[in-house]
Amino acid sequence: MNINKEENHVQSVVRAAHILQLVANSDHPITINQLSEETNLNRTTVWRLLETLEFLHYVERDLPTKGYQLGYAPYRLFSKNNMYLSLIRKARPLLEKLRDEINETVLLSVPKHNGTLTIDQIDAPHSIRPINLVNRLLPSHCTSNGKLLLSRLSIEEFNLILDRELEPITRFTITDPTLLQEELNWVRDHGFSLSLREWDESENGMSVEITDNRNELIGFISLLGPYQRLSKDKMLTLAPKIKSTAKEIAEKLS
The missing domain is CATH 3.30.450.40 (GAF domain)
Structure with a gap:
């Protein structure tokens, strides 16, 4: 996904969705620095988006690695279907x-x-x-x-x-x-x-x-x-x- 081509989309939503996809596709908890590198976004922007996703339970922090992994919200979202x-x-x-x-x-x-x-x-x-x-x-x-x-x-x-x-x-x-x-x-x-x-x-x-x-x-x-x-x-x-x-x-x- 090229998140720089966002003229017709809500930029923050596109960026949050991209981060969520990266977390979901990672085989292990992924760090802010890794997400920043993958998305070409600065560390502060990534941190703010992760804070929102964590508040909504879409991601959660893994304390030992300080990385991020999927929370329970995605599973609840799709489990009914x-x-x-x-x-x-x-x-x-x-x-x-x-x-x-x-x-x-x-x-x-x-x-x-x-x-x-x-x-x-x-x-x-x-x-x-x-x-x-x-x-x-x-x-x-x-x-x-x-x-x-x-x-x-x-x-x-x-x-x-x-x-x-x-x-x-x-x-x-x-x-x-x-x-x-x-x-x-x-x-x-x-x-x-x-x-x-x-x-x-x-x-x-x-x-x-x-x-x-x-x-x-x-x-x-x-x-x-x-x-x-x-x-x-x-x-x-x-x-x-x-x-x-x-x-x-x-x-x-x-």
Whole structure:
């Protein structure tokens, strides 16, 4: 956003919105100096805008770093329109229990036309852990939940996917259509899927489906962690536990 082109807009609103976007997009609390540099505004102007946003609870200060992060107002603003709020609320206690039992990051996602959307993430207390993927749309051919989605496609639908060249996200991404079809056959046989450094070279993941009593797809539970810690062998042993959690969530939704 070029905040210098503001002839037809209220300047202070444009500047405040830009600052709010920068805070929201930052993976860690962002400082006044960083915001000043990003917006080309002087430090005093940024401070005054942050004071207003903080008063309205759109941002809040992180005391240890003295940086700024999102407050609760944005979440309250959009929560009434969050179509997945009921699913998140009912699934979260079971996902937190699963996280505590396996000590790895647990994600909840839903199918979309061109991938999967992460709607909740419960991190384990490790110093090395996945980035926040909430509200991120991820591709299908290289993620564990995406493979589950692909495994439900008919041959005709799968061929449409193959009309587009499969992008090699990492050197481990499966881009050969024949190999991908073999992978999807394995997924159908075992009832869960794996991603072995295919989306991020440092991470492995596994997913199971959440389905209703008609076998209609509701969403996915996924585990994600460093490949050294969350090995293929470990994920294979965890599959029954993840499936059991998915079944419990489905029962709560029925």
